[in-house]
Amino acid sequence: MVTVGVMALGKDYATQECSIARALEIVGERWTLLVVRDALYGVRRYNDFLVHLGIPRAVLAARLQMLTEEGILEKRRYQESPPRDEYVVTDRGIALWPALRALGRWGREHYAETVLRLFQHAECGTELGSYGECPACGIVVPVEDVLMVPGPGLDPDPANPVSRALLRPKRLLQPIAVDQV
Amino acid sequence: MVTVGVMALGKDYATQECSIARALEIVGERWTLLVVRDALYGVRRYNDFLVHLGIPRAVLAARLQMLTEEGILEKRRYQESPPRDEYVVTDRGIALWPALRALGRWGREHYAETVLRLFQHAECGTELGSYGECPACGIVVPVEDVLMVPGPGLDPDPANPVSRALLRPKRLLQPIAVDQV
DNA sequence: GGTCATGGGTTCAATGACCGAACCTAGCCT
DNA sequence: AGGCTAGGTTCGGTCATTGAACCCATGACC
Known part of the structure; x- marks a missing residue:
């Protein structure tokens, strides 16, 4: 398969002209919607997601990064020493x-x-x-x-x-x- | 891990007390919601799902069977010779x-x-x-x-x-x- | 009667995603 | 110096998904 440009993790519903399919390409992966749910419930820290969801650490890191890149969560520094970030849900996430x-x-x-x-x-x-x-x-x-x-x-x-x-x-x-x- | 009874394909969100998680255990797999969408749009036949979704045949067969077992679709005979079945969305599917x-x-x-x-x-x-x-x-x-x-x-x-x-x-x-x- | 097309599948090897456990790092605290 | 915490990365094994190939029954075509 020849990939043209960047493709989001090979998980596109290629032939679908449909906004439901577009949505599922973003939030249709395993765990993703549960991370967003937790974010809406007020969970913000890596460790809190981890213990509440029982999700593998690597998967959580991947999902947080993807959701941040997609503008559904926002990574923000909440203390400098030691440096710590939290993930806050954005308007785009709230819209879910x-x-x-x-x-x-x-x-x-x-x-x-x-x-x-x-x-x-x-x-x-x-x-x-x-x-x-x-x-x-x-x-x-x-x-x-x-x-x-x-x-x-x-x-x-x-x-x-x-x-x-x-x-x-x-x-x-x-x-x-x-x-x- | 000791599995008690039958578990639907190892894809449960084990620790989650949440009806969103319950829903995603059923319809959260890849392709599943698009099959339900097509069923709501009036698609009913195996081959129509196949060409419209561009889904692998094996996956479509698995999803149709699972959705039928879950009472979201209903498999019904629409002609006897040659025997042909169609999948019609039920009230439970319409509720999606x-x-x-x-x-x-x-x-x-x-x-x-x-x-x-x-x-x-x-x-x-x-x-x-x-x-x-x-x-x-x-x-x-x-x-x-x-x-x-x-x-x-x-x-x-x-x-x-x-x-x-x-x-x-x-x-x-x-x-x-x-x-x- | 032989061949082909159609609908609805199953089987297979290869790939990719997910899993849990172990490890790493930076910056505190004592 | 040792330990703790937050936030990751790495790794080997397993499981799901993929596309291609194969199967089979029926009916249509010649």
């Missing part, structure tokens, strides 16, 4: 929220036994509707006003600190506060 | 439409140069809104009332007959009519 939510609803309705997480309008506490709207206020709730609260099906005492931090109700995008024991 | 549409919008807004396809409310011709609603009628349009029309960016004379059949405006779920030359 409707797709992630639709996937999650489908998974819950067709495969999940119990409710794991609930998403509410932070202003009024109303559970979001099927397309992310607040039935009470009649608006599509912006991501930063979505409150994530644990559902009854969630393990109340998980092993890793990131999962523990995500047990507390919190707004999306707000960085998680990992408990220092 | 919001997720596919959200992914497609994201791909279009962030990566596509031109508009490839438009989706309208068949009753009134109005372009659908961001979450699949008809702005004119004020309802979320059911999938069978969505009219798909080609956009300006679509190749007007594609090589394969399935792509040609999809050039004509058509409702979702309606089987495609491949032109017999």
Whole structure:
């Protein structure tokens, strides 16, 4: 095969004229959408992604680099000594929220036994509707006003600190506060 | 690792308590969502999937079987002699439409140069809104009332007959009519 | 009756992605 | 000097994906 120019890791859906295929070329690889989900939940640090996802280190590094290059995450220095970076989700990543939510609803309705997480309008506490709207206020709730609260099906005492931090109700995008024991 | 019972091809996101992860275990493999997309567009036959997707035969057979076992497609005999089957999307598959549409919008807004396809409310011709609603009628349009029309960016004379059949405006779920030359 | 075309597959070797474990590095802290 | 932490890279083994080739039943063509 003769490759012309750069090709993103040989994983293109070559013949497809379709924006779904374009999207899946970017976020269709294994783990990628779960990394974006965690980023929306407020996870920002390499190590937090690692322990929360249980992903191989090499794969995580590859995904973070790709998502950064694609402008879905932004790598930013948060302390100088020792130098440490965090990965913050950008507007382009935030724009994936409707797709992630639709996937999650489908998974819950067709495969999940119990409710794991609930998403509410932070202003009024109303559970979001099927397309992310607040039935009470009649608006599509912006991501930063979505409150994530644990559902009854969630393990109340998980092993890793990131999962523990995500047990507390919190707004999306707000960085998680990992408990220092 | 001790595997208890049957595990779907070693591709589980083991530690994830999350309905997004549950969904991605089912439809997160390469090609799977594109097969479902084609099924929603009205593609039903093995050979039509094959030429439209440009997917390896073995992978297509594996995906069709898995989607059938998961109740997302239904395999049904449509003629006896010679025996021929088609794969028809079920309610569970139709329920993936919001997720596919959200992914497609994201791909279009962030990566596509031109508009490839438009989706309208068949009753009134109005372009659908961001979450699949008809702005004119004020309802979320059911999938069978969505009219798909080609956009300006679509190749007007594609090589394969399935792509040609999809050039004509058509409702979702309606089987495609491949032109017999 | 022999040959070919069609639909729907299976088999195969080669390649590439993913996996877990081990290792590396820089900069602190004691 | 030794150890810890955050953030990686390297490596051998395994598993999935790929394209090409093969198979088989039926019906159409000559």
